[in-house]
Amino acid sequence: MFHVGRCGSTVVAEMLGRHNAVTWDGEVFEPAVRRKIGFEDLEPDEFLRERREGTDDIYGFEIKYLPSHHQRVLGLDLDGLIALTDRVGVSHYVTLHRHNYLRRVVSGAIGRERRRWHRTHAEPAPTAAVRLDPKAVPFGPRQTLLATFEEMKTGEADLETVLDGRSVLHLVYEKDVEDDPAVAYRQICDLIGVASEDTESRLGRTGAAPLTSLLTNFDEIAELLTGTEYEWMLDKQTAN
Numbered sequence: 001m002f003h004v005g006r007c008g009s010t011v012v013a014e015m016l017g018r019h020n021a022v023t024w025d026g027e028v029f030e031p032a033v034r035r036k037i038g039f040e041d042l043e044p045d046e047f048l049r050e051r052r053e054g055t056d057d058i059y060g061f062e063i064k065y066l067p068s069h070h071q072r073v074l075g076l077d078l079d080g081l082i083a084l085t086d087r088v089g090v091s092h093y094v095t096l097h098r099h100n101y102l103r104r105v106v107s108g109a110i111g112r113e114r115r116r117w118h119r120t121h122a123e124p125a126p127t128a129a130v131r132l133d134p135k136a137v138p139f140g141p142r143q144t145l146l147a148t149f150e151e152m153k154t155g156e157a158d159l160e161t162v163l164d165g166r167s168v169l170h171l172v173y174e175k176d177v178e179d180d181p182a183v184a185y186r187q188i189c190d191l192i193g194v195a196s197e198d199t200e201s202r203l204g205r206t207g208a209a210p211l212t213s214l215l216t217n218f219d220e221i222a223e224l225l226t227g228t229e230y231e232w233m234l235d236k237q238t239a240n
Contacts, residue, residue, distance in 0.1 A: 002065045002159055004152055006107040007098035008177030008184070009062060011201055015185045016060060021194045023057040029070045044074055048088045058192050066155045068140025068148075078155075082162050092191050093163055096184070097156050098173040101149045102221070102233040105137060106130070106214055112138065129216045134224050145221070149230055167191070 003009045017024040027033060028051065029044070042050070052059045064070045065081055076084065085093075098104045109130045134145040143151075160170070169191045171177070176184040182199035189196040211234060212218045225231050 001060065001062045001094040001096060002163075003062065003096040004066055004069070004098070004104065004155070005064050006104045006111070007096050008173045008181060009096055011181045012096070012177060012184045012188070013062065014202060015181060015199070016188065019189070019194065019197050021057055022192075023052075023055050023059050025051055025059065025061040027062045027064065029063060029073055031073060044084055045087050048084075052088070058194065060192075065159060066140070066151055068143070068151060072140055078158055078162055091167060093166055093168040094171060094188055094191065095156075095159055095163070095168065096171045096173065096177070100174065100233045101152050101230065102211070102225070104152070105139070105145065105148060106132060106211065108138070110214070129214055131216045132221060134221060145224065146228075146230075 001009065001013070013024055013026055016022050017026075028037070028047070048061065051061075063081055063085075065078060067077075071077055071081065074081070074084075109132055113128065113130045132145070136142040137145050137148045139148045139151070169187055171184050171187065176187065181201045182196075185199060186196045211221075215221060222234050225234055
């Protein structure tokens with residue numbers, strides 16, 4: 001699964017991970033995960049083959065594919081990431097995007113502030129507001145908010161191009177995950193040829209309030225985005 005983070009990937013991955021016919025390995029190229037499971041000295045190809053070895057399940061993993069994320073971590077461009085998946089025998093691809101880039105960035109800021117990225121349905125949603133510095137967004141290396149949006153926009157188009165002609169399912173957070181993650185889950189099960197099982201979602205959204213409540217400097221961000229193609233992202237809609 002290719003995604004940019006904070007787009008519903010974890011809730012969908014958690015559901016896939018409970019499937020009896022699937023081994024879902026998650027964001028294995030995140031630096032903290034690499035250190036935890038100990039493959040910093042292995043080439044990505046070798047690591048993935050080792051992780052897959054010994055299971056008859058369908059094996060899946062996630063790549064945060066933008067230049068600021070796993071391209072930077074692995075020292076590979078987008079074509080290099082695709083070549084890596086070819087070498088390890090990936091046969092099906094899922095892309096998951098979130099069209100409201102501002103909501104995605106705010107969700108990340110909330111996670112950093114709380115030092116927790118997810119919550120269960122039993123836990124209350126966070127209520128504390130955060131300040132988003134439009135000149136230094138922590139998106140990989142810090143960059144401006146508009147540069148972050150441009151990276152996501154360009155990356156989405158480039159990914160669609162390089163995956164053209166492959167077995168790929170394109171999902172959108174706002175359409176396939178936000179209201180009911182089981183919509184995305186069932187589509188992925190259909191793609192890989194397994195029957196869906198438990199469709200209960202165990203994780204809840206962390207930033208579903210209006211942006212005016214989530215951002216202490218909403219007016220500053222609104223002034224920056226007004227008159228741009230991203231102005232619509234200021235709309236008061238729900239988020240994860």
